[in-house]
Amino acid sequence: MTAANGIKLAEEIKGEVRYSVPLSEHTSFRVGGPVDFLIFPADLEDLRKTLQWCRRQKIFYFILGNGSNLLVRDGGIRGVAISLARGFQGVAELERGEREGLLQAGAAEPLGRLVELCREKGLTGMEWAVGIPGTVGGALFMNAGAFRSEMKDTLESLQLMDGDGKVIETRREELHFSYRSLELKKGWVILGGKFRLKIGSSQAIRSKMEDFLKRRTAKQPLHLPSAGSVFKNPSRVSAGQLIEEVGLKGTRLREAQISEKHANFIVNLGKAKARDILTLAEWAKEKVYQEKGVKLEMEIQVMGEDE
Incomplete structure (x- = not known):
């Protein structure tokens, strides 16, 4: 695949199209060969055009989050990596009652930033995720978890784009989560999620976060490039x-x-x-x-x- 294949798409979208990009620069392992195209859609319409282009060209594509749970082989990837980092971040508070609040987070929002924002707003339920690298979308895709909590626990609904570019909102009850996995139809893209969290004390939330981070730092080699846990934990022993x-x-x-x-x-x-x-x-x-x-x-x- 040559750069010429991407010229037409680059002319059609507001975002950026790069050719032959080393994925060692975009993964936490710091290894891996090049991907043919790395595309940064600027908005929903850009993403829709990108997915439709990939389908017309019959090109394999995948969503590249923070690359913190990904190992790319040394020969690289023949196809397209789509990064949502340019137009799919942000957190908004949609509701706030006496006991609960509802936040919406974009797929490319750093998970750590969402956790910190929850603390600032006095919303409890995401403390366990402190120190986990990656994006909200990536964490949802793998149903990230720690300390007996998972992403699905506070998720109310998921915003998705199907392979044809249609935007769909699906409630948690209609989704199929399992240990470190979310079952999605092939080619569908996570755009963001809504999270229902309980009102709590910012001080108590901070204390929990500090405890979880201390435990994570004590046990994990966070000073060296890795992709986190290599294997899923079996049921009885780690x-x-x-x-x-x-x-x-x-x-x-x-x-x-x-x-x-x-x-x-x-x-x-x-x-x-x-x-x-x-x-x-x-x-x-x-x-x-x-x-x-x-x-x-x-x-x-x-x-x-x-x-």
């Missing part, structure tokens, strides 16, 4: 504990390492390759299955092709 028990904590392959601090994190020590990160993940899966009889399931998304 993936990190299993990997540690089979003796792989701290295992290194060139510039990639199973973290010495938390065995369910693989970190980039400087110039890691995606292939080395994936090899470490496979070692962990195989050894845990051989010794513990537990099949670990990847939590991070893996995309692209090998070099």
